[in-house]
Amino acid sequence: MVSKEQFDFFYALNNTEIVRVPRGRLETFGATVVNYHLVSELMDSVEKVRIREGRIRAHRPEIIVPSAMEETILEGFGAEAARYVEWLRRHENDLLILRYGFKIVKQESNEHIVSDSLAAVVDRVKADLDARDDPLDSLLIGVDEPWEVCLLKLMVEVVQHSAAHNASELQRDPHGHRREIEREFRAASRDASRIPGLSAKLRTYGLFEEYEDRFFALVRSHRS
Numbered sequence: 001m002v003s004k005e006q007f008d009f010f011y012a013l014n015n016t017e018i019v020r021v022p023r024g025r026l027e028t029f030g031a032t033v034v035n036y037h038l039v040s041e042l043m044d045s046v047e048k049v050r051i052r053e054g055r056i057r058a059h060r061p062e063i064i065v066p067s068a069m070e071e072t073i074l075e076g077f078g079a080e081a082a083r084y085v086e087w088l089r090r091h092e093n094d095l096l097i098l099r100y101g102f103k104i105v106k107q108e109s110n111e112h113i114v115s116d117s118l119a120a121v122v123d124r125v126k127a128d129l130d131a132r133d134d135p136l137d138s139l140l141i142g143v144d145e146p147w148e149v150c151l152l153k154l155m156v157e158v159v160q161h162s163a164a165h166n167a168s169e170l171q172r173d174p175h176g177h178r179r180e181i182e183r184e185f186r187a188a189s190r191d192a193s194r195i196p197g198l199s200a201k202l203r204t205y206g207l208f209e210e211y212e213d214r215f216f217a218l219v220r221s222h223r224s
Contacts, residue, residue, distance in 0.1 A: 012149035016149070019126065022034055022158060026061065032058040033136065034058060035137045038142050038151070043144055054104065100159050140153075181207060
């Protein structure tokens with residue numbers, strides 16, 4: 001028998017319409033803040049619409065290695081799961097499994113109620129977002145309770161939009177070292193005093209030989 005909580009969850013999920021998905025992707029090597037605007041009709045009032053606005057903080061995606069899956073995702077599934085983890089270990093060079101984490105930033109949220117039709121309110125909010133043109137803005141039509149479930153559906157969409165790009169960047173640069181080195185090269189090209197720090201990072205990350213020609217070209221350009 002389905003409990004009330006389960007019914008409410010699936011009701012909210014099935015009655016959420018994502019009007020605007022953020023154009024921007026989730027950051028691969030840092031946190032991302034997604035702005036949500038959730039519009040919902042009050043259940044016990046006619047033409048009363050609640051607008052909730054706030055932020056969802058998406059944490060930096062992490063690579064899950066098969067050994068960690070046994071301790072987390074597949075915990076408690078018994079011998080069958082253990083055999084599956086062993087298969088994952090044998091194929092881990094061909095797999096990249098990402099874990100995303102999210103937090104609704106409650107202290108940065110607000111809500112207000114307006115008297116109008118749902119369609120009219122959605123059109124006004126959409127026009128405001130069009131004018132603002134923030135790539136991390138989103139707009140949803142959902143239920144008034146439990147409204148957090150609507151945000152879950154939004155973040156699934158955002159992950160689907162970002163996952164391939166995040167995975168590609170993590171495969172090229174699992175720890176973000178090359179991304180950091182690129183920033184250091186740009187800084188050192190403008191300021192010669194940054195060159196020793198760049199050299200130290202290249203050696204610390206074991207990347208000096210890979211960037212050696214570019215590094216000495218940078219040194220020569222400052223000397224000239």
